[in-house]
Amino acid sequence: MTTVNGTTSGSSTDSTSSNPTANLTDVSQLQNNFISLMVAQIQYQDPTDPVDSTQFVNQYSQLSQVQSLENLNTIQKNSLVLADNLQNLTAAGLVGHQVMVSADSLSLDAAAIDGQVQLEHASTSTTLKLTSSATGEVTEVALGPQEAGTVMFTVDPEKLGLAPGKYAVEVQTSSGEKPKVEIGGKVSNVRVSSNGPVLDVDGVGSVPFYNIVEFGSGAA
Structure with a gap:
């Protein structure tokens, strides 16, 4: 498929449709043809009725604008x-490292999970509040009075008597504030999708790259 002056023509399966060099080549060729026609018209114009050179200048200026675009x-x-590649490389570098991600659910097994709001x-x-996706049973963990700032917590399935499975998680406050819950876990795998990298985080599951709120030693 060839693109000239922003108009698309040809079959959608043409391999040149994804080649930006082809577009530039076509525009350059069009510019060369225009100059050749302009020189020929000036050369063979009627001396008694010369062509208005202003028209050539305007047309050439428009053609230059198309090439610039x-x-x-x-x-x-x-x-x-480049931005996509850098994002993928950054995500791949997180495999085996701890991250803190924004999440509204947990996948519990026998291991304790750390989080914060x-x-x-x-x-x-x-x-x-932890709500079982399987039974709908709600387990509440009192975090006590808290000052503004970071509030850390740990979900220990054994101590809380929670069966393995998926649980919705939220934090309720006396002020009515509903803060986003951030869960810490190790990145075990990274998949590349059309919407960007997707990370498999222990204790959380599949998480889009943009849900990461913290990574590094402080995210443990």
Whole structure:
């Protein structure tokens, strides 16, 4: 498929449709043809009725603008590809490391899971609620009075008597604030999808890359 002046023609299966160089080549060829026609018309014009050179200048200026737009479009495409590659490399480098991700559910087994919330307001009564996806049973864990800032907690299935499975998780405060729950876990695998990298985080499951809120030694 060939693109000239922003118009697309040809079969959608043409291999040149994804080649930005082909677009630039076509525009350059069109520019060369235009110059050749302009020179020929000037050379063979009627001396008694010369062609208005202003028209040539305007047309050539428009053609140059088209070429500039094609160049800008190619640069933007290359920038997007570079950004995607950098994101994939960053995600791949997290395999085996601890991260903190925003999550509304947990996948519990026998291991304890650490988490935290960021409170904007002080709370005289703070409660962590775990709701079993299998039975709907709700388990509440009192976190006590908390000042504004980071509130850390640990979900220990053995101590809480929780069976393995998936649980919805939320934190309720006396101020009515509903903070996002952040869960810490190790990245075991990274998949590349059309929407960006997807990380498999222990205790959470599959998480989009943009759900990561913290990584490094502090995310343990």
